[in-house]
Amino acid sequence: MTPILFYGVPEGCSFGSIVALEWTGAPYRLCRIEMPSVVSSDVYRPVNPIGETPSLMLPDGRVMSESMAILNHIAARTVNKGWGFDPKSEKFDRLNQMLAFLNTGFFNAFGPLWHTVEHELEPQAKQALRAYGIAKVEKAHAHLEKLLAGRDWLLGDEKSLADAYFVGIARWNDFHQVVDRQQFPSLNALYERLQQDPAVRFAWAIEHQEEVQTTGQFLGHVSLEEALGSLKQAA
Ligand SMILES: N[C@@H](CCC(=O)N[C@@H](CS)C(=O)NCC(=O)O)C(=O)O
Secondary structure, three states: OOOEEEEEEOOOOOHHHHHHHHHHOOEEEEEEEEOOOOOOOOOOOOOOOOOOOOEEEOOOOOEEEOHHHHHHHHHHOOHHHOOOOOOOOHHHHHHHHHHHHHHHHHHHHOHHHHHHHHOOOOHHHHHHHHHHHHHHHHHHHHHHHHHHOOOOEOOEOOOOHHHHHHHHHHOHHHHHOOOOHHHOHHHHHHHHHHHOOHHHHHHHHHHOOOOOOOOOEEEEEOOHHHHHHHHHHHO
16 A cells, blocks of 8 residues: 555645655655544544644554654655665754754744634733744744754755755744744745745645646545545554
């Protein structure tokens, strides 16, 4: 069986996993999960018991979750193509550290802002949460800007899966209208460079259900029902 990535729409952080699958070139299929309706439904629970995307169903029917684990899994299988690194190497440590920051510091900075749009709140509570979120997003942008200084990509001269994950989170700044990205010139340049990347365009077209052109080995969508069939067979 070909791996299946369960990706969430709209605006899912699974965007980075789609870009990673395209870049690394392994065959895969996609299963579209609407948020919050399907992701939090009983039907999806066998895939992800805590109602989140992304999840990745492996060829043997096992399912793994958590972006960091999925990205590391993809990287580990493409060491020969330069996407993954020897676990004892400096590059391995740097990729892991960068992914960890993106998955905690950067991702979580937007948490309070998502809360304000996903929940009914008193105006004062909303204002306080938004202010908290803005401060966190500014701080995370400043940290990334510092890390990027003089580099084209998050790890240096070469594009890595950290850049794939970064672009899926960084766009939340536009959704929530937080910082002026141009105030962070290196980060802004990276973001703009990634907008031209065919895999990033592909992931965007997938999310928006537009015509897609894979530069990897995307083999098409499967329905959740079909994917669940493979899960049960493997169980
Ligand atoms: N720690 C998880 C977080 C995953 C997560 O929060 N996913 C969000 C989308 S970015 C989700 O599925 N939310 C469910 C919802 O919005 O109802 C990861 O890094 O993969």
